[in-house]
Amino acid sequence: MIDTLPPAEIGKFISAKHAMQEVRAGMKLGLGTGSTAAWLVKLLAHAQNNHGLMFQACATSTQTTNLATSLGIEIQSLDALGALDLAIDGADEFDPNLDLIKGGGGALLQEKIVESNAKRLVIITDASKQVDHLGAFPLPIEVTKFGWISTQRQVEEALKSLGLAVRTTWRGGPTQPFVTDEGNHILDIYAEKIIAPRALSDAMLNIPGVVETGLFIDMASTIIMGDADGTARFREGTGGWSEKSYDLAAEADLIAALLEMDA
Incomplete structure (x- = not known):
């Protein structure tokens, strides 16, 4: 089934898969909106339903709320959870300062409210979103x-x-x-x-x-870029890039299980 996935979708999966390393049991999480964040929501649901991962979560949109609840994740309000340990979301662009343009999915206000209440914001994306200057994306x-x-x-x-x-x-x-x-x-x-x-x-x-506005300035703690070859590249703040390679063949069963969640 992985052979039928577009390269961009494989990259989105890889970035979301690597972001799961940031999640700890008992965390209060903010769940982002968009196609890359959807992979993360599915991974969380899989970890909860198959491995007993316990966490609390709020969402940045009705779209994410509907996806999460359909997969068995209980979504609470931000006000009920209070300060969040971690928020994970995608981005439409990011620059060398890790400043972002977000809101291509129309959820920028709720995204900014949720993510400004998180101790850390991890952005999951692919190399196509990396730019020297913001603005190519509206x-x-x-x-x-x-x-x-x-x-x-x-x-x-x-x-x-x-x-x-x-x-x-x-x-x-x-x-x-x-x-x-x-x-x-x-x-x-x-x-x-x-x-x-x-x-x-x-x-x-x-x-x-x-x-x-969709300008998210001085908010992102970490950027993770996934590639279709299974490589996750990541940066903390303004430091240099590191990378980790994932065996796509070894991930095939997990990817298939996540894709079945769309059925």
Whole structure:
């Protein structure tokens, strides 16, 4: 079955598999959103249901809540759990400072709330998400429904004042815009290169209609990149890269078991 998996999916599995080394019995976990985080949720469910791993968890989206509960993981509220030991999530981009763009799945507000309450944030991804400068991936910002068109105008004016020649588009289109779990819309900013991510984030958050941005600055503790050849490369903070190789043939039965969870 592993032979039928696209290389990107193998890389996602490898990064999630390596991230499981960060999980300890009894931890309070924040579970991320997206296709890479889904591998991690399945691995946790497999460890819980087959090896008795005990943990508590909250989720960063309805999507993740539904997946986790369908696999037997009890999802609690962040308020019930309080401070988390660890959050694990994917990213749309990361730069050499481990600053991130997140929110491609539309869950950036809940992701940032959950992950800011975690002692450590581990990002699981693949090499395609590594960039010299953030911005090639559209930067999402979450905007209230009230005055959303006026907020877009203010966003574009603020971007011009920063010297950024960019365009903005509504996720889902202007006639049927995407609605987040919190009932807001997503405005995507096409900047190509973000030289000063903190200044951009601050400028956006100074606009009353902007709830949050997809810039996750100084939040990630560790980056794990999975590769289709079974190699996991990982960095702690601004240190150098280390790596570990996984035998894909030895992981085939586990991968098959995780894929069966989709049935």
